[in-house]
Amino acid sequence: MHSAKPRPWKKAGRHGMLAATTAVLTALTALVVSATAVAQAAHEDARQRPRAAEGPVWTGAWGTAVQRPIEGSEDWGPNWSRQGFADQSVRQVVRVATGGSTLRIRLSNAYGTTPLRITGATVGRSAGDAQVWPGTARTLTFGDHEGTTVAPGRDIVSDAADLNTSPLEKLTVTLYVADPTGPATFHRFTTATSYRASGRHLTDSGGDAFKESTNAWYFLSGVEVSGAASPRRGTVVAFGDSLIDGTGATPGADNRFTDKLAERLVAARRPLDVVNAGIGGNRILNGSPCYGDKATDRFQRDALDRPGVRSVIIHLGANDIGAPETGDPCMGSAPRVTARQLIDAHKQLIRAAHARGVTAVGATILPMKGALFPLYSERGERVRTAVNHWIRTSGAYDAVLDVDRALANPADAALPRPGYVFQDGLHPNEAGFHAIASAVDLNAL
Structure with a gap:
């Protein structure tokens, strides 16, 4: 960068210098008074306005990338994405990275061609396989409703649910869909097991109804937590x-x-x-x-x-x-x-x-x-x-x-x-x- 050439200053006489100094001080005083008045007015206005509530800080404790529905194969295993679900409960096991006092889930219909209607959803602590620890299941809501509809190409998050979670613990997320979903947005390959049962089994602590399993995740794309210190x-x-x-x-x-x-x-x-x-x-x-x-x-x-x-x-x-x-x-x-x-x-x-x-x-x-x-x-x-x-x-x-x-x-x-x-x-x-x-x-x- 080039520095600017120093500006030549003209010498001023003694009276001219005093006059200039007085004018500068007067202007500065006016600016300070004005700035102080503005600051006081702003402070008073802020004091009188209700302070906006700070919302929770959410982070992604678990998540997966979603894909288009595709048939199963010998290498990747069977999956239910092409046929989707109807009057069935899908129970999926995930491990969260950190804990929190509240959580929410994220559902995706990124590759759906029709609206996805979720009739109900719960989350609870995993007790192994398709089991849930008794007393830990929480009903998830969406805008205070037990069910929700996700438009094609979109995703949605549930309302926050109170469930204290610990780092690295496993949770089960159970979705019930009454109406046919059509082909399901999913994640094809996992190292976890998901389970399916006929009918509504959102709050079952046992896993007896979940007689089918597959190594894929369906609709569920995230578990997000809040409330950490x-x-x-x-x-x-x-x-x-x-x-x-x-x-x-x-x-x-x-x-x-x-x-x-x-x-x-x-x-x-x-x-x-x-x-x-x-x-x-x-x-x-x-x-x-x-x-x-x-x-x-x-x-x-x-x-x-x-x-x-x-x-x-x-x-x-x-x-x-x-x-x-x-x-x-x-x-x-x-x-x-x-x-x-x-x-x-x-x-x-x-x-x-x-x-x-x-x-x-x-x-x-x-x-x-x-x-x-x-x-x-x-x-x-x-x-x-x-x-x-x-x-x-x-x-x-x-x-x-x-x-x-x-x-x-x-x-x-x-x-x-x-x-x-x-x-x-x-x-x-x-x-x-x-x-x-x-x-x-x-x-x-």
Whole structure:
């Protein structure tokens, strides 16, 4: 910047200087009197106005990303999304990251084509499987009504319910739908079990009526809590593909990356909730029928619109690189991609996060060479290496989670460490997820 040229000042005589000084003092006095009067009037006005009540601070204690209805498969298991529900109760088990004194649920009809009518809903403490601890079930309301209707393409939150929850405890959310829902917005792959019963069983503490089960979540996209003591409370969203979603984790054991991260945060007494917004098979550049909308399209809904979001961890690019090799018809369009295309898409996510004041943490792409199904190619490895180098060194992300180095085999960095990999040769196992969570800099969140 160029500094302005000093302005030449003309000498004034003694009387001129006194006159000028008197005028300046008079003007300053008038300004002070005026400012004081304005401040006093504003203070009096504020005193007389009723003070607006401060609302509760909500954070996302649990969450999932939603997808279009799709048939089940041998790899992903059966699900009820295509047929939907009618005169049935759906009981879903979730684990919250932190506790609070009140909670609410979020329901999604993002991919519904007709209004979704929920006849009733309850939440209670899980007693294992489809059971609820007796006396803990709370009826959820929506605008003081037991039922609600969610328009196509929209979501809705329940009213706050009084239920004290502890960090890392499991809850059951039960929905009853009397009328046919049509195809159901859902999350395809989970490491938890959901249950279904015929008829209305909202307050059953036992699980005998819930004779059917599946590893998917339906309509439920969030559990949000309030009432924690810390004013610094916030939400961390893990956003991405199957590594985030939890492929390779033991069903029912809560050992996904996000589960391990939540446990670290609780042990360190950090007032941060964790939401898992991963979708198995998800890509950053292209959507698909089975693996969700492309990440740049779903980022705001699944990550930035979560209550209290402070930071987002992003792991994406592996499926974009590997899709041309798999021949998976469920991928839809599977063009070969360049490092520049992937980097530009990552920059788009970073800009969106920063525009909302959210910290963006880039996760390097996991080692892909060991996959026991068609995924790896030498060309793809060059793209992965280039993207990882950019994530580590560009400074575009606010912080880096080096998934690649946390999982890499010391003898060949393109391969995963043998003890950290699931039986498919690609995804982390419990030890691998623990290694990734241990590599997170909690201060960066």
